[in-house]
Amino acid sequence: MDEVDQIVAAWGRERPDIDASPMEVFSRIARLGKHLNLMRKEAFTEHGLETWEFDVLSALRRSGPPYELAPGQLVAATMVTSGTMTNRVDRLVNRGLVLREPSLDDRRGVRVILTDSGLTRVDAAIDRLLALERNLLERLPQEQREQLTTALRQLTLGFTEPNESSEQ
Numbered sequence: 001m002d003e004v005d006q007i008v009a010a011w012g013r014e015r016p017d018i019d020a021s022p023m024e025v026f027s028r029i030a031r032l033g034k035h036l037n038l039m040r041k042e043a044f045t046e047h048g049l050e051t052w053e054f055d056v057l058s059a060l061r062r063s064g065p066p067y068e069l070a071p072g073q074l075v076a077a078t079m080v081t082s083g084t085m086t087n088r089v090d091r092l093v094n095r096g097l098v099l100r101e102p103s104l105d106d107r108r109g110v111r112v113i114l115t116d117s118g119l120t121r122v123d124a125a126i127d128r129l130l131a132l133e134r135n136l137l138e139r140l141p142q143e144q145r146e147q148l149t150t151a152l153r154q155l156t157l158g159f160t161e162p163n164e165s166s167e168q
Contacts, residue, residue, distance in 0.1 A: 004031070008024055011023070044129070047121050048121060049121055049122075052088060054122065056074060056078060056085075056089070057097060057114060057118050057121065059077035061119065061122045061126075066113065068111045068114070069112055070109060070111055071085055071112060074112060089112055097114070098115060099115055
């Protein structure tokens with residue numbers, strides 16, 4: 001028995017009139033989420049990044065060479081407001097992780113470009129994060145990993161728009 005089993009059993013004892021079985025799934029997901037957030041923070045901190053910095057840098061990295069996006073594209077990729085993104089880009093520029101350059105297509109627009117330093121850091125951070133995540137998943141046989149992937153995809157489909165991406 002784990003903590004969640006104990007919680008569900010306690011609810012069953014105290015409130016036999018309710019079905020607490022959804023907690024068997026979602027309380028475990030919530031607890032796992034807390035542990036995953038700590039793992040992410042560890043992986044990013046090792047490479048001198050905050051989680052929000054990784055989010056922006058990874059959006060640029062995933063865009064492919066020349067690793068540049070318009071601020072609006074970064075807003076969509078990271079699901080923050082344009083004001084928040086402006087602040088984040090300013091801070092990343094000050095750290096030398098991105099450049100802000102005029103748009104080649106629109107004289108009023110700008111583009112945010114990943115620097116070599118930003119590329120090095122985001123690549124090192126994703127390598128570390130994936131190593132930690134692989135280590136955690138090794139507890140499950142491959143077939144169970146695939147089943148879990150399918151089940152979680154089914155649960156999250158209702159929350160995700162087709163082109164929405166805020167992870168890694």
